[in-house]
Every structure is written in C-alpha cells, then in structure tokens.
Amino acid sequence: MTIIRANGLTFTYSGQLRPAIEEVHLSIEEGEFVLIAGPSGCGKTTLCRCLNGLIPHFYEGELKGDIFVTGLNVKDHSIRELARYVGMVFQNPENQLFALSVEKDVAFGLENLGLPRSEMMELIEWAMKAVGVYELRDKAPYELSGGQKQRVAIACVLAMKPKVLVLDEPTSSLDPFGARQVLEVVRKLNEELNMTVVLVEHRLDLAVKYATRAIVMNDGRIVLDGDPRDVLSSKEAISIGIDVPKVVKLYRALQEVGLTLSEVPIAAEEMVQLLQEVLKR
Amino acid sequence: MIEAKGVYFRYPNGVEALRDATIRIDDGELVAIMGPNGAGKTTLVKHFNGLLKPTKGEVFVDGVNTKEVSIASLARKVGYVFQNPDHQLFCESVEEEVAFALRNFGFDEAEVERRVTWVLEFFELTPYKRKSPFTLSVGERKRVTIASIIAWNPKVIILDEPTLGQDYFQKEKLRDFILRLRKRGGTVVLVTHDVEFVSELKPRIVLMADGRVMADGPAESILTDRAILKEASIFPPQIAQVFLELVNVGLPKGVINVEDAKGALLRLLRSMRS
Amino acid sequence: MSFLDVLEGLRFKKASSPIHKLDPRVKFALALSLSTLALAFKELLALIALFTAHVPLILLGGVIRQWARMMKGASLFAFFIFLTNFLFIHFHPGYAALSPTFVLPISMALRFLTIVGAFSCFFLTTSPDDLGLALERHLVPFTKWLIERVPRLKGAIDPYGLCFAFIASVRFIPTMVEEATSIVDAQRARGLELDRGGLLKRIRGYVPILIPMVINALRRSDELAEAMESRAWGAVKERTSLYELRLKKGDAIVMALTALAFAIAVYVRISIPIPL
Ligand SMILES: Nc1ncnc2c1ncn2[C@@H]1O[C@H](COP(=O)(O)OP(=O)(O)OP(=O)(O)O)[C@@H](O)[C@H]1O
Numbered sequence: 058m059t060i061i062r063a064n065g066l067t068f069t070y071s072g073q074l075r076p077a078i079e080e081v082h083l084s085i086e087e088g089e090f091v092l093i094a095g096p097s098g099c100g101k102t103t104l105c106r107c108l109n110g111l112i113p114h115f116y117e118g119e120l121k122g123d124i125f126v127t128g129l130n131v132k133d134h135s136i137r138e139l140a141r142y143v144g145m146v147f148q149n150p151e152n153q154l155f156a157l158s159v160e161k162d163v164a165f166g167l168e169n170l171g172l173p174r175s176e177m178m179e180l181i182e183w184a185m186k187a188v189g190v191y192e193l194r195d196k197a198p199y200e201l202s203g204g205q206k207q208r209v210a211i212a213c214v215l216a217m218k219p220k221v222l223v224l225d226e227p228t229s230s231l232d233p234f235g236a237r238q239v240l241e242v243v244r245k246l247n248e249e250l251n252m253t254v255v256l257v258e259h260r261l262d263l264a265v266k267y268a269t270r271a272i273v274m275n276d277g278r279i280v281l282d283g284d285p286r287d288v289l290s291s292k293e294a295i296s297i298g299i300d301v302p303k304v305v306k307l308y309r310a311l312q313e314v315g316l317t318l319s320e321v322p323i324a325a326e327e328m329v330q331l332l333q334e335v336l337k338r
Numbered sequence: 339m340i341e342a343k344g345v346y347f348r349y350p351n352g353v354e355a356l357r358d359a360t361i362r363i364d365d366g367e368l369v370a371i372m373g374p375n376g377a378g379k380t381t382l383v384k385h386f387n388g389l390l391k392p393t394k395g396e397v398f399v400d401g402v403n404t405k406e407v408s409i410a411s412l413a414r415k416v417g418y419v420f421q422n423p424d425h426q427l428f429c430e431s432v433e434e435e436v437a438f439a440l441r442n443f444g445f446d447e448a449e450v451e452r453r454v455t456w457v458l459e460f461f462e463l464t465p466y467k468r469k470s471p472f473t474l475s476v477g478e479r480k481r482v483t484i485a486s487i488i489a490w491n492p493k494v495i496i497l498d499e500p501t502l503g504q505d506y507f508q509k510e511k512l513r514d515f516i517l518r519l520r521k522r523g524g525t526v527v528l529v530t531h532d533v534e535f536v537s538e539l540k541p542r543i544v545l546m547a548d549g550r551v552m553a554d555g556p557a558e559s560i561l562t563d564r565a566i567l568k569e570a571s572i573f574p575p576q577i578a579q580v581f582l583e584l585v586n587v588g589l590p591k592g593v594i595n596v597e598d599a600k601g602a603l604l605r606l607l608r609s610m611r612s
Numbered sequence: 613m614s615f616l617d618v619l620e621g622l623r624f625k626k627a628s629s630p631i632h633k634l635d636p637r638v639k640f641a642l643a644l645s646l647s648t649l650a651l652a653f654k655e656l657l658a659l660i661a662l663f664t665a666h667v668p669l670i671l672l673g674g675v676i677r678q679w680a681r682m683m684k685g686a687s688l689f690a691f692f693i694f695l696t697n698f699l700f701i702h703f704h705p706g707y708a709a710l711s712p713t714f715v716l717p718i719s720m721a722l723r724f725l726t727i728v729g730a731f732s733c734f735f736l737t738t739s740p741d742d743l744g745l746a747l748e749r750h751l752v753p754f755t756k757w758l759i760e761r762v763p764r765l766k767g768a769i770d771p772y773g774l775c776f777a778f779i780a781s782v783r784f785i786p787t788m789v790e791e792a793t794s795i796v797d798a799q800r801a802r803g804l805e806l807d808r809g810g811l812l813k814r815i816r817g818y819v820p821i822l823i824p825m826v827i828n829a830l831r832r833s834d835e836l837a838e839a840m841e842s843r844a845w846g847a848v849k850e851r852t853s854l855y856e857l858r859l860k861k862g863d864a865i866v867m868a869l870t871a872l873a874f875a876i877a878v879y880v881r882i883s884i885p886i887p888l
Pocket residue numbers: 070071073077095096097098099100101102103104116475476503
C-alpha cells in the first residue's frame with residue numbers, strides 16, 4: 058500500500074525568492090525504511106515538514122502540487138489530525154520534551170487527544186518499553202543523556218500509534234553510542250511493527266545498513282532514489298557531497314587503481330568479506 | 339604549552355564534571371579530545387582559557403597558573419570556539435562580529451580592518467561580510483565564529499564540536515582550514531564525536547570518560563584499540579573496523595583512513611604477487 | 613550568597629516523605645493559614661509559636677538544608693526589617709510606650725521569616741507537576757465559570773495554555789541557566805570584560821549577552837510550538853490528564869487539623885490578650 062505520495066510538490070517559504078523544494082515526486086510504500094541525505098540547505102527538513110502538515114499549516118509560504126499521507130491530503134487536514142498518523146522527531150532533543158517526567162511527556166500527545174486514563178496508561182507503558190526508556194519513567198528531562206532524550210522523543214510520538222515515523226537528523230548531537238541506540242530502536246519499530254520510517258541523516262555509515270531505500274536531494278530536488286547500495290556508490294552521490302561510508306570510498310579508490318571488488322560494500326563486515334575473497338586468491 | 343594537573347571541577351549544582359584530569363599539550367600539537375556525552379570534555383577545555391578554575395588541582399598556560407591571571411589575558415593566547423554558534427553571534431554584520439574581539443583586545447582601527455579583511459578572506463567569508471550572521475546556514479555561522487577567533491591570532495585554538503550539523507563539503511573545508519592553521523604553527527585542540535573526521539587528520543587523541551583522561555596517544559593506536567574505545571563509547575572508524583578483522587591475513591594494524599588503507603592493500607597485493 | 617543560591621532554596625527535589633505526599637492544595641492552605649496568622653498577630657509570643665509551628669513540617673519533609681539556605685538568604689531582609697522598625701520606634705518615643713523597644717522589631721522580622729519559611733516549605737515539598745495539576749484542575753472550571761458570566765472573554769483565556777506555560781517554564785529553568793552561562797563564557801572568551809570601565813561601558817557590555825539570549829529564547833519558543841503542534845496540541849476541547857489530584861484520608865485529616873488550629877488562633881486573637 059502506498060502510504061506517502063507527493064506529486065510535483067513545490068514549496069517556497071514566504072519572503073524567499075527561491076523554492077526550498079521543487080517538483081518533488083515521491084511514492085513510499087508501507088513498511089519502507091527511507092533514508093534521506095543531501096548537502097546542507099537542500100530541503101530535507103522542508104520535505105519532512107510537508108509530511109505532517111507543519112507545511113503549509115505552521116510555516117507560511119506557497120505550496121504547489123499535492124501530498125497525501127495515509128490517503129489524507131495534507132493541505133486539507135490540520136497538524137493535530139495528522140499527528141495520529143505521522144510521528145515527527147526533531148533534531149534538537151532538548152526542545153521537544155516539555156514535561157517534568159518522561160512518563161508525563163509520553164502522555165502529552167494522548168492527553169491532547171482526550172484519551173481516558175486507563176487507555177493512556179497502556180499506550181504509555183507500551184511505548185516506553187518499545188524504545189527502552191521504561192526504567193527512566195520518573196526522570197526529568199535534564200536528568201537524561203542526549204541519546205536517552207531522543208529515545209524518549211520517539212516514545213512520545215510512538216504512543217499515538219502513528220503509521221509513519223519521520224526523524225530529522227535525530228542523532229546529530231549524540232555520541233556514537235547514543236546514536237546507534239537511537240537507530241537500533243528505529244530499526245526495531247520498522248521491522249517488528251512494520252512502521253514506515255523516513256530518516257534524514259548526515260552520518261550515513263551508521264544509518265545506511267538499516268535502510269531499505271535511499272534518497273539523495275540536491276537544491277530542492279530529488280536527484281537519486283533507489284537501493285541504498287546503488288545510490289551511495291553512484292558517482293553522483295560523491296560529487297554532490299554526500300558523506301558516503303568510508304568503505305564505499307575505499308571501494309572507489311581501489312577501483313581507480315584497477316582493483317574492482319565483486320560488489321559495492323556498505324558496511325564494514327561486507328568489506329571484510331570482499332577483501333578476504335581478494336586476498337585468498 | 340597547556341598543562342592541567344590533577345584537575346577536579348564541581349559545578350554549583352553539585353555535578354562533579356572533572357575528577358583528577360591530567361593532560362599536557364605542547365606548542366604546535368594537533369589534539370582531539372573525544373569521549374561520550376557528559377564525559378567532561380567541554381568542562382576541561384573551559385579550563386584552558388580560564389573560564390573555569392579548578393576546584394582542586396592546577397592549570398598552567400605557558401607556565402602561568404590560570405588562577406593568577408584574567409580571562410581576557412588568557413583568551414589572547416587561547417582562543418575557544420564554542421559548540422553552539424548561536425551562543426556568541428550578536429552583531430548586525432559578519433564583519434562586525436569578527437571585529438568585536440579585536441576591539442575588546444584594544445587593536446587600533448587600522449589593524450582591526452586589516453585583520454578582518456584577512457580573516458574573512460582566509461575563511462572564504464568575504465561575500466558575506468555585510469550580511470547578518472543570523473541569516474546564514476549553521477555551517478556558515480560556525481565558520482564565522484571560528485573566523486572571529488582566529489582574527490586575533492591566538493597561539494592555541496580550541497574547536498568544540500566543529501563538525502556538528504555540517505555536510506561533507508563544509509567538513510572538507512574545515513579540515514583544510516585546520517591543516518592551514520597547523521602550517522602556520524598554531525596549536526589546535528578539537529573536541530569531537532566524529533571519528534571519521536578525526537581519522538583523516540590523524541591527531542594525537544585524548545579519550546575522556548567520567549571526568550578523567552583514560553587514554554592518550556596517536557590516532558593510529560587509540561582508534562584501533564577496541565577495548566579502550568568501548569570504554570569511551572566510541573566505535574573505531576569504519577576503515578579500522580575492516581582492517582582489525584584482517585590482521586590475520588597480513589594487513590597492518592593502525593590503518594584508519596581511506597588513503598592509508600588503499601596504500602596498505604596495494605602493497606600487500608604487490609608483495610603477494612612477487 | 614547569590615540570587616541563584618536563593619533560588620536553589622525554592623527548587624523542588626524529588627523525595628518521598630509524608631509532606632511530599634500531601635495534596636498540593638492542602639499544603640497551600642497550610643502555608644496560607646500560617647502566613648495569614650503571622651500577619652494577624654504582632655505579639656512576639658504568638659509569632660514564635662507560629663514560626664515553630666512550621667518547623668516540624670520542614671523536618672518531616674526532610675528539606676532542612678535547602679530551607680536553611682533560603683532562611684540564610686532571607687535573614688538579611690529580616691535584619692533590615694528589624695533595623696527599620698527599631699530605628700522608627702527609637703526615634704518616635706510615642707511608640708516606645710506600646711512595647712519594649714526590642715520586642716516589636718523582633719516580632720516583625722519573625723513575621724517575615726514565618727511567611728518566607730512557610731512558602732519555602734510549600735515549594736520545596738510540592739512538585740511543579742502537582743502544582744500544574746492543581747492549577748489545571750481549578751483553572752479550567754474557573755475560566756468556564758468566568759466566561760459564562762463575561763462572554764467577551766471567550767477565546768481570550770486559554771487555561772490549558774497557561775498551565776502548560778507554567779510547567780514548561782519550570783522545566784526549562786535548568787536549560788536556560790546553562791545556556792546563559794555558556795553565552796557569558798562565549799563572550800568572555802572573546803575578551804568581553806563585564807566588570808571594568810564606567811557605568812555606560814558596563815551597560816553596553818551586556819548587549820552581546822542579551823542579544824543571543826533573546827534570539828535563543830525566540831528560537832526555542834518556535835521549536836517548542838512546532839513540537840507541540842506535532843503532538844496534537846489542542847486536538848480536542850477538553851484535554852484529559854494522566855494523573856488526577858484526589859484528596860486522600862491523610863489530606864482530609866491534615867486539612868481538618870489546619871482548620872481547627874486556624875479557628876483556635878482566630879479565637880485567641882479576638883478574645884485573649886497576649887502579654888508580649
Ligand atoms: N523557516 C524558514 N523560513 C525561510 N526559509 C527557510 C526556512 N527554513 C528553511 N529555509 C530555507 O529553505 C532551504 C532549505 O532548507 P532546509 O532546512 O529544508 O534544508 P536541509 O536540507 O534540512 O538543511 P540542513 O542539512 O542544514 O538541515 C534553505 O535555503 C533554507 O535557508
């Protein structure tokens with residue numbers, strides 16, 4: 058089932074001359090794990106904002122084309138309606154937690170939906186356990202590490218049982234360990250609950266192995282779209298300035314001097330196998 | 339030269355951020371301080387220009403105890419670029435922003451202008467000179483903050499998380515600037531989580547955890563030591579991960595970046611052939 | 613002793629004590645009764661009794677250290693109150709006839725300390741979360757009641773928004789303190805000296821600190837608004853709440869005792885003269 062569909066989506070922030078995204082055509086199936094990459098300012102965040110209605114309902118500007126999420130036309134539905142279908146996790150872990158305990162924060166969205174207490178309790182417990190922050194339920198936000206905060210932020214939107222999870226550079230301020238824990242949680246939600254994931258990341262080495270599809274944007278447009286392996290190993294990805302994993306770079310460097318490995322690796326383990334093949338010969 | 343000896347530091351709220359941290363940085367060195375969130379990296383480098391004074395222990399900059407001199411006089415020697423550019427930008431134009439510190443340090447107007455022109459050129463910011471810093475992208479804002487500090491030519495420059503939120507080209511540029519600063523004889527201290535960025539520069543690495551320095555040595559040996567890295571919540575750079583698995587088939591240890599990896603592989607293949 | 617230290621004396625820390633477990637409304641009634649009585653009496657004996665009355669609460673709540681800190685901060689003001697009263701009486705001999713010169717000034721200082729102590733105890737043992745709940749529980753019906761009477765106010769007051777603003781401001785105090793420290797440090801690292809030069813120069817010195825603070829605060833409020841909207845803020849008219857305040861047996865007993873003590877004190881005030 059197609060869960061996100063964009064047709065000729067173009068958005069210009071009010072007061073700007075150039076559109077931030079332009080002629081975006083996109084169709085994402087339920088259960089996909091889509092990784093979005095691209096240089097700074099290419100419109101990744103803008104695209105994410107279109108997925109839960111922040112554009113056009115929160116940010117002013119001119120929106121052309123259409124976008125449908127879970128069959129709803131984003132233009133015709135408010136952010137608060139869309140919140141039940143699309144969960145959004147932002148870059149700064151600090152500014153998306155407002156309550157004085159993890160539990161109350163996770164409850165926030167459900168309280169807004171007017172759910173009765175008993176129902177809320179169940180959802181909150183489930184969401185906190187799913188992302189591994191159940192033990193932290195009584196902690197205040199300033200008692201948490203960056204990685205824990207980001208996982209709490211995921212629990213907050215997860216409790217509303219969305220169909221799509223959108224994460225805009227969720228790991229950028231985290232240490233590698235915290236980053237991996239966050240991404241592992243996302244992978245688990247994608248695999249076990251078949252949740253559709255749209256993940257924007259600069260750090261591709263960690264993220265790429267979880268993705269089923271990669272999209273590269275440049276100058277407001279989608280320029281590459283497909284299997285992560287093909288996308289990241291394409292010449293274009295490097296020339297646009299995507300921080301492709303180092304093993305892909307090594308693959309290319311070896312290719313330049315005449316040593317072509319049988320496949321493009323995207324993770325360290327794959328590179329180990331490929332090199333073992335070569336060195337055994 | 340910067341020397342921290344058995345430094346303890348406790349914040350007013352009771353958090354003990356440094357516990358017996360000891361480190362020595364010589365002139366002209368390139369050092370990367372790494373470690374998990376909350377390890378005390380920022381707290382430690384804030385001691386280098388006197389912003390924080392040890393609760394116990396001592397810090398010396400060029401032999402002078404930081405407790406005995408003003409922050410302003412230390413800041414002349416030790417420039418510190420903060421993690422978040424939005425904590426320092428406040429002027430109407432990039433040009434003014436860069437001139438701010440120069441005026442504080444009492445340079446005369448002709449000298450201020452000369453330095454501003456030079457540093458904007460050095461950091462490829464000349465086209466933005468009259469723009470408001472707030473309209474720039476995160477990467478550009480970060481570059482303005484670095485420029486505003488390089489402008490007075492401190493002996494030591496500390497960069498706190500310089501790669502945060504930057505894309506590949508911006509990082510390449512930053513790396514290039516760091517190398518150029520080093521060529522001019524500057525001491526550069528990086529605080530960062532970005533192992534891949536560090537692996538290209540191959541600096542001396544200082545690992546911190548729980549307010550202590552837990553390892554200190556060249557990048558090639560620290561970044562390939564899984565046990566130590568694990569304690570500091572860091573993963574080896576991807577290339578090191580590959581090479582560590584392949585030592586048994588004759589590849590050398592201590593390879594952490596693409597350039598070196600390519601060289602090492604070709605050498606091995608050549609020797610196998612002959 | 614800085615202003616921040618005194619604030620520390622009001623900062624709630626999680627703990628479980630009989631006092632922490634009391635309903636916030638009961639604790640508020642207690643603090644309010646003590647303060648009202650402190651204002652009603654000016655006799656030293658009565659004020660000593662009132663001051664000592666709130667000490668058991670501090671002990672039971674296990675917040676002596678922070679309370680003492682607060683008191684230390686307040687003692688300066690208390691001394692000031694003592695001094696002005698003392699001088700006033702001393703130079704206006706007519707008043708001296710009312711009581712010995714020292715007694716009234718001490719009473720006045722003690723009155724101040726009792727009020728500060730009672731409310732400090734309230735804030736130290738009441739989590740802002742509970743406070744928010746109490747606020748929501750009463751503010752919502754109150755606005756409804758108000759709007760029924762003054763229809764013009766419809767849409768002008770958003771009780772949920774007010775409660776949210778309260779909780780969020782408490783939640784962000786540590787973040788903002790850290791941010792402010794970092795901003796001051798960042799400018800001092802660029803040679804800004806706040807404690808040098810004439811008045812004008814010093815005032816100007818705060819510009820590089822205030823501008824980033826304002827800009828960061830604006831950005832934060834934008835990001836918060838974005839995150840709140842994305843989590844369905846305002847989706848239904850009547851928000852529900854994960855926790856609800858409910859008066860328990862203990863609360864009822866404390867409430868009854870407070871009322872009784874208050875009634876007795878009022879009776880004493882009206883019909884029994886206190887010697888000192
Ligand atoms: N609120 C806004 N108002 C006006 N212009 C904006 C706004 N947000 C973004 N833009 C502009 O839109 C363009 C795309 O920005 P966007 O934030 O979507 O990029 P991005 O790919 O997310 O970049 P980054 O990797 O730096 O986060 C940029 O030119 C940016 O300056």
